[in-house]
Amino acid sequence: MASDEEETFEFPKAPIDRVVAPIERFLHVAAASGVVLVAAAVVALAWANSPWSETYFAIWSTTLEFGLGDFRMSHSLRHWINDGLMVVFFFVIGLEVKRELVLGELRELRKASLPIAAALGGMVVPAGLYLALQSEGPAARGWGIPMATDIAFVVGIMAVLGDRIPHSLRVLLLSLAIADDVGAILVIAIGYTESLHLGWLGLGVAALLVTSFSERLGVRSYFFYAAIGGIVWLGFHESGVHATIAGVLLGLMTPAEAHLSRTRMGQLFREANAYVHGDDQDVSAADVRQMQRYTREVVSPLAFLENALHPWSSFVVMPIFALANAGVILSLDAFSDPVGLSIAAALVVGKPLGVFAFAFAAVRLGIADLPRGVSWGAVLGGGCLAGIGFTMSIFIAGLALDADLLDAAKVGILEGSILSGVLGVVILLAVLKPLGAGPSAASQ
Secondary structure, three states: OOOOOOOOOOOOOOOOHHHHHHHHHHHOOOOHHHHHHHHHHHHHHHHHOOOOHHHHHHHHOOEEEEEEOOEEEEEEHHHHHHHHHHHHHHHHHHHHHHHHHHOOHHHOHHHHHHHHHHHHHHHHHHHHHHHHHOOOOHHHHHHHHHHOOOHHHHHHHHHHHHHHOOHHHHHHHHHHHHHHHHHHHHHHHHHOOOOOOHHHHHHHHHHHHHHHHHHHHOOOOHHHHHHHHHHHHHHHHHHOOOOHHHHHHHHHHOOOOOOOOHHHHHHHHHHHHHHHHHOOOOOOHHHHHHHHHHHHHOOOHHHHHHHHHHHHHHHHHHHHHHHHHOOOOOOHHHHOOHHHHHHHHHHHHHHHHHHHHHHHHHHHOOOOOOOOOOOHHHHHHHHHHOOOOHHHHHHHHHHHOOHHHHHHHHHHHHHHHHHHHHHHHHHHHHHOOOOOOOHHHHHO
């Protein structure tokens, strides 16, 4: 029961809340983004293999042109999605990596050693296996495809398994996936940059320096940083470095500390409250703006942006990407193509083998510790889940392979991701028990 001095406040209910509330609950379910992503991929596959398949390919090939003066940018709708809209997704990845490096499991070297070692193995071994199978010709450029992990599906499957996943294993797999994302970003930046236009790259770097300098000066406007971010994107896009790298760098540069502490926030609110009620006057518009500023400054820019953009990334950007890129004409030839089979083998076999072997080596060498409550069987099952490449693998495939090989690669990614997910769930169900399901619980 609240004391007489404490007041509870609740916003008045409106008819629209009956519609909005269920949507908000759905957006906060961890498995929901994976469900939406799967639905988008299924729609893309069904559409591409339907009597209306020509419409599917025609829509994403539609040319959109933007220009200013003599400068023109003319690309297909799929290109604008992959190089433009996906920057939001990679910006959120940058925010997640920054959070883990500053506040999460990756901030301490001893704790970070195991997921980093596992992620390294999960990149090196599948890439090596793929190259062993496809070492010559244009197909060899696809070595980076099986290195990626789709964190949305990993989170979704862990949410579905619920209490069977101990907290320590959940943290390990999330940290592994984030470290894997860092590796995938480096692969995109280094492995798939064919040519550089230094003038445009200089513009992007200069805009990054302006961002850093402005943050040090205390500029707090999100609109300002969004405008500078657009210049960073333009510079990287035109330079030859993939434009999504701009999103990652901006995410890593986002401050992780709040401008005001919670203690100072409370003091400011009490002072404002005393001022308003002491003079027996209504709250003015200026007072409201000041309170809004206080409220915003008590949350770090990183936390604010991650919370604001994560639903857009998970429920808008990634499904649109899947809808535009997952559509491929399925045929017996596609399922038996050597490129697709090599990718599937690298995801299903190479990924868990690399995760397990490198993690085992790190523990045996004394570099890392196996978390309490996590068995080696659970590590193997988690390594299988890491073989769900999907979004990131399709993205890298679009950079690595031309149209003749890309369809086969997408089929291999779908095959490998589905098999990896099923195998991971089966292994985890076999080696993990629900909480409270020990011998005493079983006997009751």
